[in-house]
């Protein structure tokens with residue numbers, strides 16, 4: 001039994017779907033195949049420009065997840081843009097949403113590339129975190145792997161942080177990777193010590209995932225989209241999900257023998 005769970009980000013399925021008006025590939029079909037293959041949850045990032053996930057996709061996937069009560073729905077976005085309306089609408093319809101991941105992206109940003117800043121963002125985040133908690137939704141804050149920020153993320157009321165892993169992924173295969181692993185391990189330790197759960201994501205893949213999870217302690221969830229969907233184009237969803245779960249299990253086996 002893995003202690004790190006895999007949440008599949010379906011943004012890139014929607015990216016392909018949106019290039020025609022035919023509704024294929026179907027997000028709900030993709031989600032079903034991933035869940036059937038053992039994925040622990042589904043992640044979407046409904047950006048305000050709807051370049052991939054659309055407003056209508058979010059409740060449709062929530063309705064699908066109602067049939068999978070042991071899996072989680074994670075919705076990412078900027079709470080100062082559209083995210084709170086999206087989540088509030090699900091809550092009003094009594095549709096499941098287990099976690100929101102607050103991400104400080106600008107409107108139209110190419111992709112997420114940084115986390116929240118403390119103390120600057122603390123006061124404005126606090127009431128939104130409280131609102132999500134009032135809805136019964138866990139809050140994760142997208143954060144750079146900075147040890148000094150973790151206690152501040154806890155103080156503002158977050159349940160978890162999601163460590164932004166692109167700097168680690170970019171260092172993969174270079175001598176810089178050891179320093180990045182040490183940096184992420186230190187940030188994760190600080191988060192755990194502060195009483196936060198630790199998630200991780202961005203550019204994780206089948207090459208870099210096992211080492212990351214072996215070296216960085218206590219990661220509860222990885223959310224993976226771009227590389228996973230690229231793999232699924234070649235291998236199919238079932239084989240792809242099973243291979244990502246193998247990468248996670250392998251990290252945990254290395255812990256046991258290490």
Ligand SMILES: CC(=O)[C@@H](O)[C@H](O)COP(=O)(O)O
Pocket residue numbers: 011012045076103110111112113142201202225
């Ligand atoms: C928060 C995060 O890391 C992901 O949402 C990632 O940015 C994917 O977003 P795109 O698929 O729009 O690049």
Ligand SMILES: NCC(=O)COP(=O)(O)O
Pocket residue numbers: 009043076162200201202203204223224225226227228
């Ligand atoms: N939170 C990160 C995520 O959901 C997926 O990021 P990526 O694998 O598409 O880079």
